[in-house]
Amino acid sequence: MAKIYAVIGTKGGTGKTSTTVNLGSILADMGKSVLLIDTDFAQALSKYFNIPFPANAGLTQLITRADPAGCISQTGFPRLDIILNDDSLGDKGGPVLSFLRQSSSHMIYLSLALQKLAEAYDYMFIDTQGASGLVQEAAILAADELISPVVPNYLDSTEFITGTVGLLRKLLPAPGMKTTIAGKPLAPCNVVINKMGRTRDAKNVVDHLRKEFDEAGDGLVRVLNTVIPDLAVYNKAAGASEAAHHFEPARPTYSPSAKETMVNLAYELQPKLTGTEPAWEV
Numbered sequence: 001m002a003k004i005y006a007v008i009g010t011k012g013g014t015g016k017t018s019t020t021v022n023l024g025s026i027l028a029d030m031g032k033s034v035l036l037i038d039t040d041f042a043q044a045l046s047k048y049f050n051i052p053f054p055a056n057a058g059l060t061q062l063i064t065r066a067d068p069a070g071c072i073s074q075t076g077f078p079r080l081d082i083i084l085n086d087d088s089l090g091d092k093g094g095p096v097l098s099f100l101r102q103s104s105s106h107m108i109y110l111s112l113a114l115q116k117l118a119e120a121y122d123y124m125f126i127d128t129q130g131a132s133g134l135v136q137e138a139a140i141l142a143a144d145e146l147i148s149p150v151v152p153n154y155l156d157s158t159e160f161i162t163g164t165v166g167l168l169r170k171l172l173p174a175p176g177m178k179t180t181i182a183g184k185p186l187a188p189c190n191v192v193i194n195k196m197g198r199t200r201d202a203k204n205v206v207d208h209l210r211k212e213f214d215e216a217g218d219g220l221v222r223v224l225n226t227v228i229p230d231l232a233v234y235n236k237a238a239g240a241s242e243a244a245h246h247f248e249p250a251r252p253t254y255s256p257s258a259k260e261t262m263v264n265l266a267y268e269l270q271p272k273l274t275g276t277e278p279a280w281e282v
């Protein structure tokens with residue numbers, strides 16, 4: 001039974017696509033079968049890998065027909081598959097958004113489509129655009145859990161508290177109901193601090209976020225202990241169409257390597273994996 005994560009946030013550039021790739025890749029290297037789904041019309045995830053033979057169909061068919069058949073492409077890495085975003089018009093009148101606009105039942109087609117793949121994968125990661133909108137909402141409704149990378153500065157953390165959390169509250173089940181229109185509880189949100197620097201300001205922002213959500217304790221948001229440092233390897237790996245931990249498995253002297261960080265992130269999200277070592281061909 002696949003566990004479905006949506007990687008979300010109402011801001012661009014926080015690391016949603018990087019987290020999708022790096023976390024998906026470390027889980028695949030731990031022997032799990034993983035599906036990445038690109039719902040961002042900017043198609044950054046679709047362009048991340050070099051895919052010589054893409055499937056004939058992609059996100060458009062997945063959402064508008066709730067049918068995953070023929071939509072899955074191979075990334076070239078073992079156990080790591082991808083559904084490409086083939087809707088290049090996107091919010092300028094593309095088929096996906098026109099479809100979702102029709103009614104609230106249309107909003108759960110993505111969820112229905114992914115349920116059909118639940119036995120084929122261990123984990124799914126839905127990458128989303130960094131702005132609130134119907135596609136991001138459909139992804140949240142389809143998910144079992146959410147991951148929201150937050151960069152520890154004042155503007156990004158404020159945008160998380162008002163924008164992302166505001167969006168989640170909007171999607172909560174109606175009063176007296178336990179489930180959303182997708183028939184399951186609203187997915188809880190795991191905040192992962194990304195691009196952590198060594199300044200006092202960054203530390204203050206992280207402390208503030210931890211206080212705000214760990215003490216509020218309404219179960220909607222938790223701030224993970226694992227923190228992703230600000231490291232050139234994440235950007236360099238993207239340029240090489242590689243997972244960060246493949247690109248630089250060695251530990252820099254001043255902070256954990258990408259491998260250590262991604263392993264810890266995987267263990268924290270899925271404690272049952274603790275002790276599972278990733279392995280890959282070089």
Ligand SMILES: Nc1ncnc2c1ncn2[C@@H]1O[C@H](COP(=O)(O)OP(=O)(O)O)[C@@H](O)[C@H]1O
Pocket residue numbers: 011012013014015016017018019044130194195196228229230231232234235236238
């Ligand atoms: N931990 C990190 N350290 C340094 N650069 C990062 C880190 N995470 C992401 N980046 C870089 O930041 C930019 C935005 O990341 P991306 O994953 O595309 O964000 P999003 O999908 O939220 O828009 C990219 O150039 C990426 O390589």
Ligand SMILES: [Mg+2]
Pocket residue numbers: 016017018040044045127128129
């Ligand atoms: Mg992105």
